[in-house]
Amino acid sequence: MKYKKLKLPVPPGFFRCPPLDEKARVAYTQQGQRALEELVDKTQLHGGSITWSFDHSARGVSVYRGVDASVPVFLRMTEIRGTLAEAAHLMSIGSDNQDYCASYQADTIVDVQTLYVLAEPTIKRPHHSTVVKWQALETKFMSTRDVCILQCQDDVMVQGTPGFARCVQSVDMQFACPDLERPFGLVRAQVILGGDVFLKSPRPGYITVFRLSHIDLRSGGLPAWAHGFLGKSHLTKDVQAVDMQLRQQRINHSAFLPMKALVPLHTRTHCALCRNKFSALATKTHCRKCGEVVCDKCHQMWQVSDGPAALRSQTYCVCTTCSSMPLPDAMMLPPTGVLLVETVSVRSMGINLEDPFAKSETQSNRTLSILEADDLLLSNPRFPFYFQSSQCGSDDDIPIMMSGHTDYIVDLAELPRPASPRHILFEQLDCVLHRPDAQDNDEILSNVADADDEAWK
Template sequence: MFRILNGTENARYMEIAKQSVQDLVAKARIKDGPVKWTMLSNECDLKVYKGEGHGTTANSDIHCATMETVGHLDEVMRLYRTDTTEQAKEYVQRFSRALVDTITLYTILPRHPDRPNNCIQIKWFVAKSPFDGLVTKRDFCLLESDLEFEVNGKRAWVRAYKSVDLACVPDLRQTLNLIRGYQYDMGHVFIESDRPGYLDMTYLADMDVKGIVPDWANDQAVIQWCRNLSDIDRFLREDRLSGSPFLRPDQLCPLSMRKRCYLCQKRFGPLRKKSNCAKCGEVLCHKCNKVWQVKVNGTTAMVKCCFPCSLKGSSVAIGVGAGPSKGHLVRNANEGEDVITLHSDPASPQWGAESTFDGSASHCTSDDQSNYSESMAGSYYRQVVPPYYSATPPSSSGSSGMHLNHPRYQQPRTPAWSTSSSSQKVPHSPTRNPIILE
């Protein structure tokens, strides 16, 4: 039977939450930590490890995934906010790779203006395996701890999970065919990297899924859950794209003016088709111009934008409020595809002859523009932070007669929506009084 927690129980869960965060941060250290790690999977930027031996108990396995991404801590904390029904629905929709359902049972530590990014709750979760249908779904009763503090002098934010037993959450195997799993230490650690503008993301799973699951199936399930780090990177980019205006169709560079991709400089042909970036308007190939799911006026739309544009436009990076993009939804008439583009009212660029991204030709050696942390992101990020540019008129290059059109970056104009949407910004906890976990 559900009941209100008393003060003693509330204080006990507060101590459990603090210890859970400390244990998670300690176990998540790949080097010089309490766990000896062996690499299980290396997927470009995403690396998945398995701990030697077993986890907290003889029946539990421990896995860890790491990834470095371009971003800021405030962007991640905004991504994980579920204070409103709309935020909760969007969170479940985005992170549905393993999550089926969730219910908040108790709030142990509510958010406070002095600690807006700290929250401790008890929740009930239902999770699925990549082999859903063959492997029974698991449910968990978890203490979820969100805390912002410092790790080795660097700003960090942790979301830690630890299983707790509640009389009001009985075993549901007979009623809902759910096997009750147990998480000893599980969650995410986000720490500001030594490189400005980067985040070190770590996902740790020390749990016993119970039931009868082969080791190979358990490893594959955990690898699938670990891939949510790649999802986080994609969601951060989509949020940045949603936070600034898009070009109108008549402002895009005509496809006929470009014979090579603006980024990779590969020549277009039957197998390398042209498309416009809805942000900068340039012409790119399909591998450099990805489709993103963005929000405009509360409506979900699929938009093609290039890799550099997905890194710019965040409120943290350029110092403006991250409000929703405004415009209208129209079909992309250039290619006849069922892809929605948006238009707003930024200044129209003037298109000239062939242009290249500043400094990009020497860096773009891979067709996959999503794997960037060790190669091109640093140079791109420094160049794409200003959110708008206009192309300079073509100028003569001497006797060769060639005309090159180089982008000229300009300081952003504060959009009209930035003042009205300032309430969407995630508050920054006072760093003068951080929570230091020894």
């Protein structure tokens, strides 16, 4: 059969979606909620509707085999460092270019179009959302497939354990998303049920990830070994990648230290993480988050988009500890895009700026330059200040990447006091920023640390 090849991605307005009446909207929303409950039930290793048996493990991912509607299905489980808020933000149903699949599974998901938004996050349910989307999929072993899916996510409670779940299920919407096989050759696959469930782990600072994928790709002519590759190896790698995706998200959402705040290389003879001594030929590298000097084994290079349009990216070195350190839940708000914060305003809400972990009886506002804001992070890079963006001039040499709402305000008094307090007074900041060139940066930082130690006593 001859057909016209469809150029992907399709242009905006390719799908004509008539408005849904209230009855249809409620029906689709309820279908999404039922699918979410079904996913939570079927991903339970014990006590769920599917009896799971251990199949194998690969690189920290445990794979379980079960039978659902007489069809073999696989459940993948792993434990990673992170929080439920981080997981919810990662999986957030945002615009098409912020879609999780489009962002992190671009090798398979080549196009995403939002057809209907049925439910959006609210103050009471910040992670709840239900949408209808069309996706185009490409693999090495078959022609392009497409799916029309109902995508629902929300916070859940599983046997007393808090969690977050995101499910996908095929939905028939011929009036808005007709079958494209005859005109364009796209075979319509069926997602029986798929998605992810994140549960708070008994291990502090970790979450447990469950991923279920039950898809009919309509690939009857595909060899058995290809089915095995798609069903086991490829999907297992996707689960392994969630940890790296969370690390990338943390790096994108927190500020980088300016070069002047980094620990001088010559002052370190051992790696700050593994404590191995640097040899004569060893390469010393700065972590741009904490400023410490680390070895090749204790850091990784990360690509970070520089600007809201993501027209260019820069490479930064970040140590493994900083990339694995979960961000505060208050930063994980529903995303509205990546913002380049050019000038920031630190707003104190009941916080004493001279001691960020002490309550203050008054509220105050103080606007700082980009350098001052960056150097505030020098005080404690593990517990940074959070900024409110404003429209001012930029400093291309010191990009600060933030994502989500433009207003991040956190009561730092609610955060745990750091083990090694190093807050810096504004007078001390002024000394660091405007010191004479002949004055040693280490000497200033040492004096600041000594003053802080006295202040905490």
